[in-house]
Amino acid sequence: MATPAPPLRAAGRAFARLRRGGRLEPWAYLVPALAVLGALLVYPLYQLVLVSFYDYRQPQVTGAQPLRFSGWENYRTLLGDPQFWEVLGNTVVFAGACVTGTIAVGGCLAVLATRLSAWVRTLLFLAALGAWATPAVTGSAVWLFLFDPSLGPVNQALAALGLTGFEGHSWTYTKWSAFGLVLSQVVWCSFPFVMVTLYAGIRSIPGEVIEAARLDGASTARVALSVMLPMLRPAMAVVTVQSIIWDFKIFTQIYIMTGGGGIAGQNLVLNVYAYQQAFASGQYGLGSAIGVVTTALLLMISLVYLRALRRQGEVL
């Protein structure tokens, strides 16, 4: 029996050589992270892209019909469908409004929090954490109940104030009223993240910097715009990119509050539309194409935004 030592020793030498070059060590440290990323991110993404190039419906999955490579057909169908463009428009406008609303509300409350006494601030944070911790499904159901046409407290309160027009008023009937209602729910459940992050950011600005600015005669607005905002840029970048991604991908709130896309599909957004096409109708290929388009759009928006931020940084 040959001794296993020589190959081992050779491997050991190779290893040592790589070690000396410092080439293997960083990779060794990265392996766990890469494995997780590969399994959870790269592989699903690869499958998504792959499926989007096939005519892949339920009969193809079970093997009842042959699999057919259809090239760009799913994308052509999608881009040629006027409904897709309408849904995309809805999504962009709706997500834009949600991001703006969330950051405005979260930012204002973060500033407010820095000026409150400790126990009021604790109360504010507890309330915000409550909203944050509420699952989207529960939050949507509660919101729907609040705005129920006949039983909802909101309509009852408005009617009691003399606005009888709100008796039996349906908030989900017209397109923009329904989007507005969902927007308020989205802002309610996502402002706490913005608030907490920006609050931490504001707190980390050294007091001396602001004091120095004041000594130089800067007004409060000037301090906020020219000193605090630039110093908050990293935190702002995180919350904006996060919000864009979350709000672009909104599903639960629209699905529950507008009953799967509203009257005649007027409140469909990309994710609900993809679900409708892919899972409910079993057109996995087309659904994957929507997924790929969404991913590409999000990557693009995020990259453009990050670039813009960095460029600003160079000017200042």
Add this chain to the structure above:
Amino acid sequence: MRYRRPLRAGALLGLAVLLAACAPAQTDSAGTGEDSMEGTLRVWLFSEVDQDPKEKVVDDAVAEFEAAHEGVQVEIQYIPVDSRAERFQGAFNDPSSAPDVAEYGNTDLAGYVEAGGFADISDELADWKPGEQISDDVAATAQVDGGTYGVPWFLGVRALFYRTNVFEDLGIDTPRTLEEVVEAGRTVREEKPDMLGLSSGGAYTYGFMPFIWAHGGDIAVQEGGSYTAAVDSAEAKAGLELYSQVLSKDVCPPQTCAQMTGNESVQNFIAGEAAMTVGGNFNLNAVEAGEVADDTAVIPLPGTEPGSVAPAFAGGNNLGVLAGTDHRTLSVEFVQLLAGKKYQRAMYEAMGNLPTLGGVQSDVAASDEDIAPFVETLESGTRFVPVTGAWASIDAEGVLPTMVQRVASGDASVDKAAGDAAASLDESFGGE
């Protein structure tokens, strides 16, 4: 650094090979072809809100079956209706976790058959005597392209529920035509503005389809092997026009009604907020348990002429045998037992489900006057949705509710909404 380039090229090449060689996964769903006469027979049935009575009937059937077949155990699993699509997709994708026998909603069948999920058991059923008692309309709900994929187990048929006291107070006669139904609804709302004349929503497909069917229209017509949309025919548009009068502020205001599904439509009636609704025999128990029970009467939904009945949708559940089963003979025998006369009758008594066997239907109609209007509706002929796998996507995209909702909300004229819906249907039919 010289050796980096080949490394990178190799990686790229590997990636390209991976991309080219791999295709999305496909299952080989062909079963072993075995037909074992012993072992465990696995059965999927739908879970119900009030499940105990159903379980009792099924347990009796299982006991009888196991007594007659030595060495056979029947394992029943109750699956939720809402997530049935995922469950069945999973079963088709992985035959080892699939049942041998399953209950399924009849509108889902064409899609299941297209996916190769269910077995054609025409030969076994050919000499099954009780099967002759199933009417052609109903039998068609278990057939796809000439094959028979199960036995209709029970039906849900809808009829017109109305409040006798409201009609008496306002001096309204029992409506004899669809026009009179709408007219009665208008009168009620005029006199009692808090009440919905006819509670029937814009998302209630099987509530508005009878209007279209009664006028001689249809969702689609079959020519050769394929379907062509027919919702834009003159007859269908006449029905849609009449239904749009229901979804108006004079009968059922669109603000309240445009989004309502069947369930919500009936809930309004049970809550006493509506003078009429289109409800199913499966709603009878809930109505009888509510406050309006004593003032409720049910008649078949009238058609366009006095004395006629608007065709109802033949919704219901069938029992079928999965294609991948290795207990084919036993499976068919179990289906025949559970869908046979004895257990159909028992299921009717336990759950109020309408039997599919003609003999059992007339028995229950004679013994229970509440069910009579539904049996009468059934006997005057029912209709069904297009038998094609495309129905799943048409249903999921809400093509028909969208058509009705657009008219109701004033977003489109009847012509435009029906034309667009027809185009959308044709696209789905063609996309198969």
